[in-house]
Structure formats: C-alpha cells, structure tokens
Amino acid sequence: xxxxxxxxxxxxxxxxxxxxxxxxxxxxxxxxxxxxxxxxxxxxxxxxxxxxxxxxxxxxxxxxxxxxxxxxxxxxxxxxxxxxxxxxxxxxxxxxxxxxxxxxxxxxxxxxxx
Amino acid sequence: xxxxxxxxxxxxxxxxxxxxxxxxxxxxxxxxxxxxxxxxxxxxxxxxxxxxxxxxxxxxxxxxxxxxxxxxxxxxxxxxxxxxxxxxxxxxxxxxxxxxxxxxxxxxxxxxxxx
Numbered sequence: 001x002x003x004x005x006x007x008x009x010x011x012x013x014x015x016x017x018x019x020x021x022x023x024x025x026x027x028x029x030x031x032x033x034x035x036x037x038x039x040x041x042x043x044x045x046x047x048x049x050x051x052x053x054x055x056x057x058x059x060x061x062x063x064x065x066x067x068x069x070x071x072x073x074x075x076x077x078x079x080x081x082x083x084x085x086x087x088x089x090x091x092x093x094x095x096x097x098x099x100x101x102x103x104x105x106x107x108x109x110x111x112x113x114x
Numbered sequence: 115x116x117x118x119x120x121x122x123x124x125x126x127x128x129x130x131x132x133x134x135x136x137x138x139x140x141x142x143x144x145x146x147x148x149x150x151x152x153x154x155x156x157x158x159x160x161x162x163x164x165x166x167x168x169x170x171x172x173x174x175x176x177x178x179x180x181x182x183x184x185x186x187x188x189x190x191x192x193x194x195x196x197x198x199x200x201x202x203x204x205x206x207x208x209x210x211x212x213x214x215x216x217x218x219x220x221x222x223x224x225x226x227x228x229x
Contacts, residue, residue: 004157042204043158043217044219045216056214101208103160103215105158108157
C-alpha cells in the first residue's frame with residue numbers, strides 16, 4: 001500500500017470563495033483520482049489525474065469548477081472554486097497501485113460551505 | 115459500463131453473530147471487485163479484492179468474500195461480529211480490460227453491532 005496524506009483535513013469556508021486541497025503520496029504513482037462523498041452518500045469520481053497529461057473529468061464535473069494539478073508523481077491538488085453550500089462534502093484522493101487496478105485512499109478533506 | 119447494487123443500506127447484528135453484506139454487480143467484461151470500509155471521520159480502507167484466481171478471497175479483520183460469476187455477486191462475510199466492525203462498507207467494481215481502472219461504488223451499507 002502507500003501512505004497518503006491530505007491537507008487540510010477539514011475546513012469551513014464562505015460561499016463564493018475557493019479552497020485548494022492537497023494530496024501527497026509517499027511513493028511515485030502514475031494514477032491518482034479525486035472523489036466527492038456528499039453527506040450520507042457514496043463516492044463519486046470527479047476526475048482522473050495522471051501525471052504528464054491533463055486531468056480527465058467525469059460527467060457532471062468541469063475543469064472551471066474543479067481545476068486539478070498534477071505536477072509530479074507524488075503530489076496533486078484539487079481546487080473547489082466559487083463554492084456554494086452544495087459543495088459541502090468529503091473530498092478524497094486515491095492512488096492506483098500494483099498494476100494500477102487497486103486504489104488506496106487518503107483520509108479525506110471535510111469541507112463545509114456556509 | 116459497470117454498476118454495483120448493495121442490498122440493505124443498514125445491517126444490525128449482535129456481537130458474535132455472522133455479518134453478511136450483499137453486493138451484486140453489473141459488468142459487460144470480467145470485473146475487478148473490491149470491498150472498502152469507512153470508519154467514522156476516516157477515509158476508505160481496503161478490506162479485500164478479487165482480480166483473478168481463487169474466487170474466495172480473504173481480507174483483513176477476519177472478512178472474506180466470494181466471487182460468484184453465475185450470480186454476479188461478491189458478498190462480504192465475517193463469521194463473528196465485533197464491536198469494532200461498526201462502520202460503513204462499500205462494494206466497488208472496475209473494468210479489468212480497460213486501463214483507467216475507474217471504480218464504481220455501491221451506495222454503501224452501514225453496520226451496527228449490538229452488545
């Protein structure tokens with residue numbers, strides 16, 4: 001497995017502002033993913049962030065709202081832009097290990113937008 | 115495309131009793147199957163997975179699951195529940211023939227354990 005950390009662990013933000021979430025891995029990985037978990041719900045994939053290429057967004061998620069950076073093989077950021085209360089969720093990053101098929105998750109960032 | 119159905123959003127068991135969480139999947143290609151557990155205020159932890167080979171897979175904390183292709187199922191069991199098993203459990207599936215390994219998650223099952 002891998003040790004995955006996320007910063008911040010939680011935050012309370014005002015509507016209209018933006019928050020950048022960091023994901024750090026203790027080893028080099030090609031595949032990284034960002035998920036959203038809305039209150040009491042399951043996980044939904046936001047985008048795949050592979051190093052050396054642009055992030056690939058899932059249906060319903062757009063780059064202007066959730067810009068992603070992947071500057072190297074151990075780090076990625078997800079920005080939640082122009083936040084509204086509907087963005088209140090847990091945001092999790094994961095990495096694909098072994099051949100990439102097994103994902104390990106970070107501890108998540110708990111975001112509350114007022 | 116893949117999808118997952120978890121039967122039962124809440125399961126309550128007595129300490130020491132069998133835990134059975136049901137997961138059925140839909141996939142047009144051979145799937146990779148996973149169970150994750152989420153404890154309160156934590157991220158997801160991998161319990162076990164099926165990719166190829168033996169259809170009965172053992173995971174951490176005494177859990178195991180059996181891949182049944184004919185039933186398109188991957189149910190999770192533990193013979194004897196412990197209070198520490200109280201958590202949310204997610205079944206997930208990905209496409210074994212693709213190279214993007216995107217996971218599709220079920221809705222989750224919350225397990226409570228009665229003393």
